[in-house]
Amino acid sequence: MINALHERELFAPGHSGCAGCGAPIVARIILKTSGPDTIICNATGCMEVFTTPYPRTSWKVPWIHAAFENASAVASGVDKALIRQGIRDKTNLVVLGGDGGTFDIGFGSLSGMLERGHKITYVCYDNEAYMNTGIQRSGATPKYANTTTTPAGKKIHGKSDFEKDIPFIVAAHGAYVATANVAFPQDFANKLKKSFEHDGASYIQIFSPCPTGWKHPSDMGIEIAKLAFSTNMFPMYEIEKGVIKLSRKPTKFTPVDDYLLRQGRFKHMSKEEMADVQQHVNEKWERLLKLEESGLRIF
Amino acid sequence: MKKVTEASQAVAEAVRLCRPGVIPVYPITPQTHIPERIADFVNNGEFDCELIYMESEHSAISAAIGSSAGGARTYTATASQGLALMHEILHIVSGMRLPVVMNVANRALSAPINIWNDHQDSISARDTGWIQLYVESSQEALDTTIMAFRIAEDKNVMLPIMVCLDGFTLSHVYEPIDIPDQKKVDNFLPKFTPLFKLDPKAPVTMGPVGFPDTFMDFKKQQQDAFDASLNIIKKTNSGFKKDFERSYGDGLVEGYMLDDADYVFVGMGTICGTARVVIDTMRKKGNKVGMLKLKCFRPFPEKEIIDSLSKAKAVAVFDRAVSFGHKGPVFSEIASAFCQAGKRPVLHSFIAGLGGRDVTLDHIEGAFSRIKKEKLPVSEWLM
Structure with missing residues (x-):
């Protein structure tokens, strides 16, 4: 049982998300943490599509969607309209975007929102590709992943580059930053709460499995999410006032192969390619450990 | 004040x-x-x-x-x-x-x-x-x-x-x-x-x-x-x-010397100020010229345009934009409006003043003389 969350369900069931999708878990935990005094600004993406087929809606709080790349700008306008009417204080303002809407097309408007320091929580549910349009690669897609635009061909084996490090780029704007994982809902809720109390912009990137795009059985999502944590594929940390703190560390080391081999999107990978991923993950993890140890304010 | x-x-x-x-x-x-x-x-x-x-x-x-x-x-x-x-x-x-x-x-x-x-x-x-x-x-x-x-x-x-x-x-x-x-x-x-x-x-x-x-x-x-x-x-x-104590035509279109005008200039924006001067000068010489200023482009005031222009002999529509591969957008829309009307003037299309090129008194006076002479519709760029 998750501690200290609202009992009321503000995210209604009956939506058309795929079985095993991580995104509804993200939405549900957000609303169970934020309560009814919340406004959601949703970027175009799976979440927007499967929750609001007019005249039906899953949202029992005010919700707005305009386009793919502008949710942060829309939220900036909502923020100022509420301030103007003297009703800003009590309301949690949350932007919801997928990784495509955050890392790529929506990054300009996210950067503007961060620079202006609006008191907004931006939640990026990161399923590592453009799933809504049919599994195309995004700036969040891991190296070697087989997507419909980076197919595992004979010459080129999936995506050629590693993902962008968006949390660090966001942290450089001075925002409160956290990474989270749907397999650890209490941790996500704690970070959300912190963001709601933070006087300025916050960014939480939550690892969210997509059985359809990752090609794994729909009941394996949480297990895969746990492996993303224990392999250090997706470390969980916070950057507060520019200082990094790891939220939790795996008690025992799991090689990345265990994570990769569970998913159809990586099944074409050679031993050498897996070793390349392992090296990348190790380097990233060691950098995080060193930064945490140093206690330095890096931004 | x-x-x-x-x-x-x-x-x-x-x-x-x-x-x-x-x-x-x-x-x-x-x-x-x-x-x-x-x-x-x-x-x-x-x-x-x-x-x-x-x-x-x-x-x-x-x-x-x-x-x-x-x-x-x-x-x-x-x-x-x-x-x-x-x-x-x-x-x-x-x-x-x-x-x-x-x-x-x-x-x-x-x-x-x-x-x-x-x-x-x-x-x-x-x-x-x-x-x-x-x-x-x-x-x-x-x-x-x-x-x-x-x-x-x-x-x-x-x-x-x-x-x-x-x-x-x-x-x-x-x-x-x-x-x-x-x-x-x-x-x-x-x-x-x-x-x-x-x-x-x-x-x-x-x-x-x-x-x-x-x-x-x-x-x-x-x-x-x-x-x-x-x-x-x-x-x-x-x-x-x-x-x-101020208004602009009926809010959609505004006529100038329009009631008895045989030849009418149609335009939008500041170009209409230039047209007023030309009309004043030409009127002094006895020319029955006038202007219909299109204030509202969307919604397109079809009825008001037809009512204002149907008595005219010829109309010179000035567009400060072009629909490439076709004609001036205001011209096309006025022409389309008149398809529904019984009586219609000869409609002429002039593309003028793109990218800040001056639309002069001479351009507008020239257009009036032109539409007075021409029996068939003119479609021209005023360079």
Whole structure:
């Protein structure tokens, strides 16, 4: 049982998300943490599509969607309209975007929102590709992943580059930053709460499995999410006032192969390619450990 | 009391008088003087509003969606490439029925890059679902901006409005203008009370997915609102006349020396001022010439145009934009309107003044002489 969350369900069931999708878990935990005094600004993406087929809606709080790349700008306008009417204080303002809407097309408007320091929580549910349009690669897609635009061909084996490090780029704007994982809902809720109390912009990137795009059985999502944590594929940390703190560390080391081999999107990978991923993950993890140890304010 | 004022300042005065709660801005030539003057007001404590400094025009119009949906009267301004960058979101503002008001300081579109005036920017946004009003003078820019908020926010309209003023040719021109009293404007323009807003006490879902079973119904309602807006624009114009003793034709079109005119000039914006001078001179020599100023381009006032032009022998339509591969957009629409009419004048198309090229007295006088002589329709670029 998750501690200290609202009992009321503000995210209604009956939506058309795929079985095993991580995104509804993200939405549900957000609303169970934020309560009814919340406004959601949703970027175009799976979440927007499967929750609001007019005249039906899953949202029992005010919700707005305009386009793919502008949710942060829309939220900036909502923020100022509420301030103007003297009703800003009590309301949690949350932007919801997928990784495509955050890392790529929506990054300009996210950067503007961060620079202006609006008191907004931006939640990026990161399923590592453009799933809504049919599994195309995004700036969040891991190296070697087989997507419909980076197919595992004979010459080129999936995506050629590693993902962008968006949390660090966001942290450089001075925002409160956290990474989270749907397999650890209490941790996500704690970070959300912190963001709601933070006087300025916050960014939480939550690892969210997509059985359809990752090609794994729909009941394996949480297990895969746990492996993303224990392999250090997706470390969980916070950057507060520019200082990094790891939220939790795996008690025992799991090689990345265990994570990769569970998913159809990586099944074409050679031993050498897996070793390349392992090296990348190790380097990233060691950098995080060193930064945490140093206690330095890096931004 | 009249005050010599730059048109951009006049627009800023109008905006201040309308008390919008939120103004997202992004600078682009030649719109810049408008947000600069608004910022002067705000930073000097003369105008209490939330100015948001956005990272692009795309974000400025997106923030306008958020603030209007959030329940605040919302204003912004742009031009040219900025309007083109907004294009995607313009459709959404209208589709979500948000009564945002925006000034466009009309400027050419690249390439080649050009900062000077024509109407290609707003004409290219013709089908985005915005009401489009064009103005001729600083006073008209100020008055129309005030009227625009009342039209947009009318519950039978609920559509966004572009008030278009010619870049530089008007935006940077000083003219004596009358700045109305705040009390009079407050009386003319009631407080903004949206039908729906983002309110945790009464949650609504805004901007859902419209599947084929519902999408077209939304679009039909938008079109019905445009039809309804024709009358609201007229009523607002006459209401403005009652309160401020000024008006602009019937709010949709404005005739000049039109009643007995055999040869009529049709245009939008500052070019109409030049036409007035030509008409005055030619009238003195006994020529029956006149003008129909098209103030409202969307909704297209078909009936008013037919009524105004059907008695004429020939009409010269001046377009400061072009639909490449076809003709001037205003010309095409007037020609299409006359397909339904019984009696029609010979309609001639002139493309003029692109990218700030001067439209001179000679151009307009030449066009009048031309349409007097020609029996068949002329389609010409005035280089």
